[in-house]
Amino acid sequence: MVMLRRKTVLAVKAEATYGTDPTPGASNCIQVKNLDITPLGGNMVSRDLIRPYFGNSPMLLAQKMVQCQFTVELAGSGTAGTAPRYGDALKACALSETVSAGVSVTYAPVSSSFSSATIYYNIDGLLHKVTGARGTVSMKADLGQIPELQFNFTGIYNAPTDTALISPTYANQASPLVFRVDNTSAFQFFSYSGALQSVSLDMGNSIVYRELIGGTKQALPTDRKVAGNVSIEAVAIGTKDYFTAALTDGTTGNLTFQHGTTAGNIVTMTVPYADITQPAYGESDGITMLNIPYVAVPSTSGNDEVSIVLT
DSSP, rough: OOEEEEEEEEEEEEEETTTTOOOOOOGBBBBEEEEEEEEEEEEEEEEOOOOSSSOOOOEEOOOEEEEEEEEEEEOOOSSSTSSTTTTHHTTTTTTEEEETTTEEEEEEEOOSSOOOOEEEEEEEEEEEEEEEEEEEEEEEEEEEEOOOOEEEEEEEEOOOOOOOOOOOOOOOOOOOOOTTTTEEEEEEETTBBBOOEEEEEEEEEEEEEOOOOTEEEEEHHHHOOEEEEEEEEOTTTOOOOHHHHHTTOOOOOEEEEOOSSSSTEEEEEEEEEEEEOOEEEETTTEEEEEEEEEOOOTTOOOOSOOOOEEE
């Protein structure tokens, strides 16, 4: 029997104990797109045999891991103070989740006590379980498009099984809004409210997969390098001088914007301390644009390079 690629369901659930399957169900299913999986990854080792004839040597798999990528539309849960369905995925990207009931849900970086998740990836009755999954996430918002979160996970291999598709119960994912002037507001970059075309942010988590003898199979975050890009209409130096900001050591500024207008579907992203690297010119509709790469740096307290607040 053929397996229809379109009939694919993804479920993600936070693990109480690392690597222990919490059995994601219908209420853990996420609406995603650009879904892909590397069902059996890891380093291959060749035996490199010397023989009196040409040909490959047998290959051995040194590690068994799984990688999974998917995209989620950036939107709230639909109810202020309720975590979105993709909240467990965010937590597995070295982020904390703070819920203020009826008010907000905030995600911020952590450098210890990392959460993890089990991912069920079911292709028309063929189930891949990814336990101990941890990863990284990036955000992009382009004018006239739906802002998106792009997840990339690494986890522990489990043998695939023939398992019936979950009948998903999709909830806590509000309808997304297009990134445009009616839906997006409160933009500032270095305290300047410019004409914004696009903004991106990459958490830049370094994830290593380890299988040490006598140790624990695990995907482990080892570093974080938050960075991104802002594209705005170029302005006169007298209006805003981003070049001097880039050249002045130790100069940082804020980056913030709000996407959404209705409670339950408002997302505010803030980078308190952005450090500009190398501004460059671009062009859009014959208009000169300024493309400004940045890195997000922490304060002396740490773990505050970025916050994502859903209200």
